[in-house]
Amino acid sequence: MNQLSIRFLVVGALVLGMLIPLVFVGGVADERQRYYNQAVQAIAGSWGGDQTIIGPLLVVPVLEHYTVKSDDGDTVEHQRRHHRVVVPETLTVVASLAHQFRRRAIYEVPVYEVNMTVSGEFTGLENTLLIGRYDELVWKDATLVLGIQDTHAISEASPLTWNAAELPFKAGTGQSWLEVGVHVELPDNIATDSVKFEFELKIKGTNSFGVVPVGSKSSLKMSSTWPHPSFQGQFLPDQHEVREDGFDASWSIHELARNLPASWIVGIRDPNLYATQASVVLHNPVSQYHVIERGIKYGVLFIALTYLTFVCFELTTPIRFHYVQYGVVGLSLTLFYMTLLSLSEHMSFVLAYGLATALLTGLLSWYVHSMAHSKSLTISITVIVLSLYLVLYTLLKLAAFALLAGTSVLLIGLTALMYATRGLSEQVVDDPPP
Secondary structure, eight states: OOHHHHHHHHHHHHHHHTHHHHHHHHHHHHHHHHHHHHHHHHHHHHHOOOEEEEEEEEEEEEEEEEEEEOTTSOEEEEEEEEEEEEOOSEEEEEEEEEEEEEEETTEEEEEEEEEEEEEEEEEOHHHHHSOTTEEEEOGGGOEEEEEESOGGGEEEEOOEEETTEEEOOEESOSBTTBOSEEEEEOOSOOOSSEEEEEEEEEEEEESEEEEEOOSSEEEEEEEESOSOEEEEESOOOSEEEEETTEEEEEEEEEGGGSSOOSEEETTSSOOOGGGSOEEEEEOOTTOHHHHHHHHHHTHHHHHHHHHHHHHHHHHHSSOOOOHHHHHHHHHHHHHHHHHHHHHHTTSOHHHHHHHHHHHHHHHHHHHHHHHHOOHHHHHHHHHHHHHHHHHHHHHHHOGGGHHHHHHHHHHHHHHHHHHHTTTGGGOOOOOOOO
């Protein structure tokens, strides 16, 4: 085996060896991500967590009359009490979501406060409620319930406008199937063909906000100051506009599109309400931990490309580098990610990336100049390393084009290697000087 083959094998082994410090850096990034998640949970516990609004839903007790025969053969009448849940015929939700930031230690977490106006109408109540063997209504115990995922984050709640009456909300739902929320005790004289309702609500939350479109015809309009929405749930918006200062979105959902009946008896085939919702997540595209984790995945590639640059210079110039020097260069490239991680926790990612690039490129340029005593080689290495870091930044920020950019870098590196090794059959590479 000639000296050139040995050199390529050793350099390849060094590239694989750099996986060890990269794994350690990745472990540190994961640990810091866990600390950030703990900060998010702590803030959500005080401010308000993920919020999902269910309802409003009309709950009316109904009596089922039935007869049984006693042991004596007599017919005895009995009754059972059930609860029938009725969805509104129309439901309109207008939500205005304003974001802000809360800090815990060194971590800054986006939170929101949403102002909602909810209105709609219940129609055909008598026909909807009296179905089958449930033939008697208990209007005096009827309630309107509203599910709220995190009730301690309620800031304000206006009285419910129920036709001409104004009724206050009370804590809890009083229903085991909808444990968290609020309710309104309705008047006895609500047995009308049509009832309109409206109320306003202000709640706080973190990360996500969603609405379950319980109405037979549901309309949701949402506006926000957050510029990076991620629309989730079973229903995506029919129309949306994302701007630098926020977004607007609207949903129009028909009863046939959601898996909810017009009414049901509690305890008999209860629907999964949380399975049908329209929601938005305050997506944070510049979460430094996810970005750095992606950067570490490219670590071996960029270390290999840097080593490839050194090998190409050895093949085209009389300069030779020691294997130990290759290892030191690899460690400095690995240290870039730790530097970026530590700086990004105290400043913007762009500034942290620029400082880390300047520090590590400057250190590497000084080291190369001390090894080779060649100004032209130092300038060349500096330009190449800066170009690699620029490509890495492009890969991290333009996720949609990451594969294309990465493939282009590999093709450029392969082209350089092919150019440098095109005449190897006529060249002899000596051992590095002692």
